[in-house]
Amino acid sequence: MKVLVIGAGNMGLTYAEGMAKSSLLNHRNLMIFDKSAEVITTLSKIDHFDVYDDIEECLPKADIVFIAVKPYHCDSLFEEIKPLVNDQQIFVSLMAGVTIQKIQEGLDVKKVVRSMPNLPAQVGKGVTSFTEAKEVSRVELLMVRNLLDTTGASIHVETENFIDASTGISGSGPAYVFYFMNSMLEAALKMGFSKNDSKVLVSQTFEGAVKLFNESDLSPSTWMERVASKGGTTRAALDSMDDNNVEELIKDAAYAAFDRAVELGKE
Numbered sequence: 001m002k003v004l005v006i007g008a009g010n011m012g013l014t015y016a017e018g019m020a021k022s023s024l025l026n027h028r029n030l031m032i033f034d035k036s037a038e039v040i041t042t043l044s045k046i047d048h049f050d051v052y053d054d055i056e057e058c059l060p061k062a063d064i065v066f067i068a069v070k071p072y073h074c075d076s077l078f079e080e081i082k083p084l085v086n087d088q089q090i091f092v093s094l095m096a097g098v099t100i101q102k103i104q105e106g107l108d109v110k111k112v113v114r115s116m117p118n119l120p121a122q123v124g125k126g127v128t129s130f131t132e133a134k135e136v137s138r139v140e141l142l143m144v145r146n147l148l149d150t151t152g153a154s155i156h157v158e159t160e161n162f163i164d165a166s167t168g169i170s171g172s173g174p175a176y177v178f179y180f181m182n183s184m185l186e187a188a189l190k191m192g193f194s195k196n197d198s199k200v201l202v203s204q205t206f207e208g209a210v211k212l213f214n215e216s217d218l219s220p221s222t223w224m225e226r227v228a229s230k231g232g233t234t235r236a237a238l239d240s241m242d243d244n245n246v247e248e249l250i251k252d253a254a255y256a257a258f259d260r261a262v263e264l265g266k267e
């Protein structure tokens with residue numbers, strides 16, 4: 001099995017590195033292509049995969065092709081590579097908002113998997129949701145899933161609507177966590193902690209809470225009740241959040257990302 005990644009940016013490189021580090025692929029079977037000469041020069045110094053600056057040389061050899069360019073580059077990419085593809089190749093899109101139908105029509109192929117990754121894939125802690133065109137077989141889908149899992153975990157979803165929905169939760173989600181972290185960091189600095197101490201206080205709090213959550217069957221609300229006692233400090237903070245409707249505002253934000261993903265798919 002030969003895999004090609006098109007687009008060596010944040011995501012393309014992350015998936016290429018994930019696959020290169022796994023035992024699934026011999027690194028001679030992993031190819032990466034980018035149109036930027038500068039990127040090619042930098043990547044050529046890394047021995048994890050074969051780097052190409054000519055799409056005609058690599059695309060015809062690939063069984064599975066990851067597409068990791070920005071959504072607004074997809075039309076020009078499709079035009080460029082359409083004469084080089086064949087209908088046995090499987091195309092795995094990482095592009096937000098680009099539908100399976102658009103990829104099938106743009107490339108005149110059938111076997112398409114659409115996925116939604118997220119940034120923690122860079123540290124092997126990503127979560128990718130994915131769904132497929134009916135022409136992708138179970139075995140092919142399993143191969144793709146194994147490749148996606150080299151950057152963390154994955155969930156299979158039945159329809160593309162769930163890909164857009166997962167954009168609102170996991171795709172954009174790391175930014176919501178950073179938003180929360182940023183607010184807590186600013187509060188810590190305002191209280192007089194040094195930058196370094198603020199960072200330790202906030203990052204350990206997040207890491208510790210996530211670990212507690214992952215290592216138990218308890219819901220976040222139960223954990224909140226465990227921290228908060230009546231009339232205590234945590235209750236004061238949670239009451240302040242409830243008074244300001246923070247829970248609803250976070251849900252609205254997730255829906256705003258979901259709606260935008262649907263909108264982008266129509267553009």
Ligand SMILES: NC(=O)c1ccc[n+]([C@@H]2O[C@H](COP(=O)([O-])OP(=O)(O)OC[C@H]3O[C@@H](n4cnc5c(N)ncnc54)[C@H](OP(=O)(O)O)[C@@H]3O)[C@@H](O)[C@H]2O)c1
Binds near residue numbers: 006034035095117119
């Ligand atoms: N970053 C995230 O957190 C995230 C999360 C979920 C989904 N995604 C999806 O992942 C995809 C990639 O995002 P990214 O952040 O990795 O983008 P990026 O860093 O801009 O990387 C895209 C790379 O593809 C290159 N490229 C553009 N057109 C090309 C072509 N025709 N042939 C070959 N290479 C081409 C770009 O070169 P130039 O820079 O020269 O244009 C760039 O090096 C996007 O579709 C995005 O929706 C990203």
